[in-house]
Amino acid sequence: MEEKVLIVDDEFGIVNAIAFAFRKEGYLVETAGNGQEALEKLSAFCPHVIILDVMMPKMTGLEVCRQLSDKKDIGIILLTAKNDVVDKILGLELGADDYITKPFDVRELLARTRSIIRRLQKNAEEPVQKIEAGRLVIFPSQRRVLLSGDALEMTPKEFDLLYLLISHPERVYTRDELLNAIWGFDYVGGTRTVDIHIQRLRSKLGEQNAYMIQTIYGIGYKALGE
Template sequence: MDKILIVDDDKKICQLVEMFLEKEQFEVIKAHDGEVAIKKFKEETPNMVILDIMLPKMDGYDVCREIKKISDVPIIMLTAKGETFDKVLGLRLGADDYMVKPFDPEELIARIRAVLRRVSTNSNQSAEQIIFPNLAINMDNFTLKINDKESQLPKKEMELLYFLASNPNKVFTREQLIERIWGFDFIGETRTVDVHIKRLRSKLKEVKDNYEIKTVWGVGYKFEVKKGV
């Protein structure tokens, strides 16, 4: 049974989420401030954290930072802060998903299950291969498999796709992608990233309903795994 830590100072929301989680056979732990959240996380070692941002004593961003220093456990931020800046910051700090209040509890359950599936899949695959339903990225032979059709991609396209897909739903700036894929000594324009993204989007169009390299305007790009995958 997966154990989930709910962190929210609104006890009614905690009770609502707890009710739906227990109905789905999850074990639930609750914390109502950031400091208690860290303490319970270390004591209980949950499989996932549902985390509000506006918390007493230590805000959700700091809680996320502290957890990610010691664990790769998935985190879904559930908060009233719905500005793009807040979403991008949360995802940059390591959150795996971000939901804005008011929310649909059934959608939250669906997202929880999707994130847990991805974590389970990634833990069972080799370091050089990423496997999603109907999509496989294999760095051993630089092949991309979509549905049952396999194709070979240029080296930089494969490295870029592999890196983004290894960090689903996380946003990266062009500069970060340049440094990671082309290296610190790259001489050229950051628009090189845009060209490669355009080519990758063309190759992913058959599975666009489930997987997409999305532009986060003013920031960069992310590999988005759609709800329900």
């Protein structure tokens, strides 16, 4: 099955350059000039990954992310300006998998896209099951988490991180191991990314359940076993 990428940007020079590089690598490519057009093409094209500029007319990339928050089988890479830290954080909170800063090397964009597609394919192969740990119940195939019977809203990376830790109780992961497992070897961000996501997970688990993810000082993290 050919891998499909939807490229969304109002700068046609950037769109054409990315599209050329991805087609050369064997991807099926569709393009859109704004967020509204991207959503209109989404259902017919069914991309594996959307490469999405943040600042666009009619509908911004962040608004597109918000509308795609329930589509866990589509990877999203945001294209951001160099200093748009707030947009980067908000995009990740809204479910984007990664971001890349303009100007960028298209080879890096290709590498990050491949990493996301590998993760999506791996998730699709997971058998239907559930994992119970304390008040937590995780349904991997549905990418759903219940805490004391109530659904927890999580970004894709938060889910992947929680699932990895809970499914391997008492195993200590270094920050580098978590970074490579969840974000991929191609990810150029630092291990601080792991710490930030652990903090968010603990916040969502609440004070009574945050203890389930333990810090191993100077090394990394583990989930408590029963």
